[in-house]
Structures are given as C-alpha cells and as structure tokens.
Amino acid sequence: MARLYLIRHGRPSATWGGHDDDPGLDETGRTQARAARDWLLSRPEAERPGLVVSSPLRRCRETAEPTAVALGVAMEIDPVVGEIPTPKSLTGAARPEWLRQAFQGTWAAIDGDMDYDAWRTDIVASLARRANTAVFSHYVAINAAVSRLLGVDQVLAFRPDHTSITVLETDGETVRLIEKGAEAATGVL
Template sequence: MPRLYLIRHGKPAASWGGHDDDPGLDETGRAQALAARDILLALPEAERPKRVVSSPLARCRETALPTAEALGVELEIDPAVGEIPTPAALAAADRPAWLREAFQGRWQDIKGDLDYDAWRRSVAQSLRARGDTAVFSHFVAVNAVLSHLQGDDRVVGFRPDHASITVLETDGEALTLIEKGREASTGVL
C-alpha cells in the first residue's frame, strides 16, 4: 500500500507568537530539514516518497526543499496542508492567545468564523490520494489528521517535534496510521 510521510516543519527562526508571521528556519531547523531528508532517502526504494508537497509557509517550504532536491522532483505547494486559518476578525497580535485557547479544547469548540472540525477533516481528506508522498506541514495540521484518524476530538492529542515524521498508508480512499513521529520532549510548541 502506498506510504505517506507527514512531516512537521523544522524549527523556525521566530516563534508562532512572534512578530514575523512567516518565518523561515533557524540554524537548528535547517539541520532538522537535512536530517528529515536523510531519513526519507534511507528508506527502501519501494517506500521512498516520489512527490514532495509543502504548506505555502516559508518554514515548511524550507524544510521540504532539501528532500525535493535530493529526489529530483519539483516542490509542490498546497494550501490544503497549511496552517490552521485564523478567524478573519482576529488581529495578528491576538493569534497566539487564540491558539493557546484552541489547544486546550476540542475541534468543534474552537471560536471563529470557520467550522474547524470540518477543516480538520478536509486536511485528512487532502492526503487520501497522495500515496508515495512526503507532506511538510504544521503542528496543528498533523494533530488535525491524527485526531481525525483516531476519533479523538481534542485539538492537541500529539506533540510532534520539529521535523518529526509520521507514517501513514493510503489506498486512495482511506488513511491508516502506521507510526507516529517523534514527540516533542517539552511542552513548548
């Protein structure tokens, strides 16, 4: 069955509560991107990704690029695997507090102008037809997929570390969790 690798981006140069809303990677994050590439390239040929997809945000693109280059494929950008949408009326400075509150709750209880439970299902749906693909995404999107697959309505049920690789299989219609990626050793996201 085709494999799908869901990878959280490497360590960004600024935190999600910082002033830069689209930071790239810091030095540690660049090393993590290379390590993720090396893990994916070390897989048996039959399990190695054939495509590389990334969220539009810089931290994901920069994490994905070494893998795409090593595989000799074009980096595909897909907003469907992007960051959780912020409510339209929310000021950028208020996003960190909104996220902290959301992280404590359930998908259906997130406050905003969007059905966030439907958003999490749409992230999982976007992956179903992506066999043999490395998908570089975000903490919340990884949680969206895993919580959907496991029937867990908590927003945060897993704390994927930077450049953590979660392995899924797909038959084109269903996703199956094979192995969760490395979990962060601290509560810091």
Template sequence: MARLYLIRHGKPAAAWGGDDDDPGLDETGQAQARAARDWLLALPPAERPTKVVSSPLRRCRETAEPTAQALGVTLEIDERVGEIPTPVALAAAERGPWLRKSFAGTWAEIEGDLDYDAWRHSITASLAARGNTAVFSHYVATNAVVSQLTGDPAVVVFRPDHASITVLETDGTDLVLVAKGREATTGVL
C-alpha cells in the same frame, strides 16, 4: 498501500506570535530539514516518497526543499496542509491567546468563522488521495490528521517535535495511521 510521511517543519527562526508571521528556519531547523531528508532517502525504494508537498509557509518550504532536491522532483505547494486559519476578525496580537485556548479544547469547540472540524477532514481527505508522498506541514495540521484517524476529538492529541515524521498509509481513499512522529519535550513555543 502507499506510504505518506507527514513532516512537521523544522525549528523556525522566530516563534509563532512574534513579529515575523512567516519565518524561515534557523540553523537547527536547517539541520533538521537535512536529517528528515536523510531519513526519507534511507527508506526502502518501495516506501520512499516520489512526490514532495509543502504548506505555502516559508518554514515548511525550507524544510521540504532538501528532500525535493535530493529526489529530483518539483516541490508542490498545497494550501490544504497549511496552518490553521485564524478567524478573520482576530487581530494579530490575539492569535496566540486564541491558539492556546483552541489547543485546550476539541475541534468542535474552536471559536471562529470557520468549521474547524470540516477543516481537519479536508486535510485528511487531501492526504488520502496521494501516493508515496512526503508532506511538510505544521503542528496543528498534523494533530488534525492524527486526531481524526484515532477518533479523538481533542485539538492536541500529541506534540510533534520539529521535523517529526508521522507515517501514514493510504489505498487512495482511506488513510491509516502507522506511527506517530517523535514528540517534543517542550510546548509549541
């Protein structure tokens, strides 16, 4: 079985719902990115990632870059591990309330123009097909994977902290949760 590491991005320079919809990392986030890299590099060679994948958003790319550089690999961008898509008709100012309402429910209850249950299945399927890989993603995407693997229909099944590393295993078809990453002591904000 190959090991996958699903890493939430480091602490961004701006909170979601702010003016910058694609913030990079602040100083704490940069330190968290280096700590994630160091943790991954300390793994036994057979478990160490050989590929690094990131959401297209800047906070994920900046969290992934130290690991990709240390491993000497090209950072692969994969939209499938990106942020939860916002409904098309939703104004930017409405994203925060929409997310808060979505977080309180199940995948089937999320309002929008997308099948969000199918969205979470597509993330999990994209991960199952990978070998030893470090995947840098987001709070909701990580919850999408963990909720599917545990059979819990809730959108939020745990609160992965910034740079939290969730460990998964795959045989190329099936994906198994080995360990949830470190949980945050505060909310998403």
C-alpha cells in the same frame, strides 16, 4: 497501501505569535531539514517518497526543499496542509491566546469563523489522494489529521517535534496511521 509521510517543519527563525508572520528556518531548522531528507531517503525503495508536498509557508517550503532537490522533483504547494486558519477578527498578538484556548478543547468548540472539524476532514482527504509522498506541514494541521485518524475530538492529539515524521498509509481513498512521529515539549501551551 502506499506510504505517506507527514513531516512538521524544522525550527523556525521566529516563534509563533512573533513579529514575522512567515519566518524561514534558523540554522538548527536547516540541519533538521537535511536530517529529515536523509531519513526519508533511507527508507526501503518501496516505501521511499517520490513526491514532495508543502504548506505554502516559508518554514515548510525550506524544510521540504532538501528532500525535493535530492529526489529531483518539483515541490507541490498545497494550502490545505497549511496553518490553521485564524479568525479574521484576530490580530497578531491575539493569535497565541486563541491557539492556547483551542488546544484545551475539541475541534467543534474552537471559537472562529469556520468549521474546524471540516478543515481536518479536508486535510485527511488531501492526504488520501497522495501515494508515496512526503508532506511538510504544521503542528496544528498534523494534529488535525492525527486526531481524525485516531477518532478523537481533542485538538491536541500529540505534540510533534520539529521535523517529526508521522508515517501513514493510503489506498487512494482512506488513510491509516502507522506511527506517530517524535514528540517534544512545545511553547504553544
């Protein structure tokens, strides 16, 4: 089984629900990105990632960049590991409350215009195809994968901190959770 690392982006320069829909990292976030790179590169040779995948959003790309540069690889952008799709009817100020409601329940109970349980299945399927890869993603997408792997329906399976690294294994078809990354308090709830 090959190692797979699921990393939450570093601290962004703007909070969720703020005015900037695609913020980059603040100085702390840039420091966190370098620390994630150093941790990933310190893995034994057989467990070290050789590929870097990122959500299309700027905070993930900026977190992934130091690792991609250090490995000398091009960063692959994968929208599947991006932010949870927000219902089209919601505007910026309504999104935080929608997320708070979603976090209180199950994947099937999320009010929206898509099948969120299918979305988390798609994330795990995307991860299964990746061997020896560092995947930079988001709080909710990481919860989608972890909850699916744990076999729980609650949206909030754990609280990954900024640059928290969750360790997985894959054989190319299935994914197994090895260790959840560091948890922290969050402003989401």
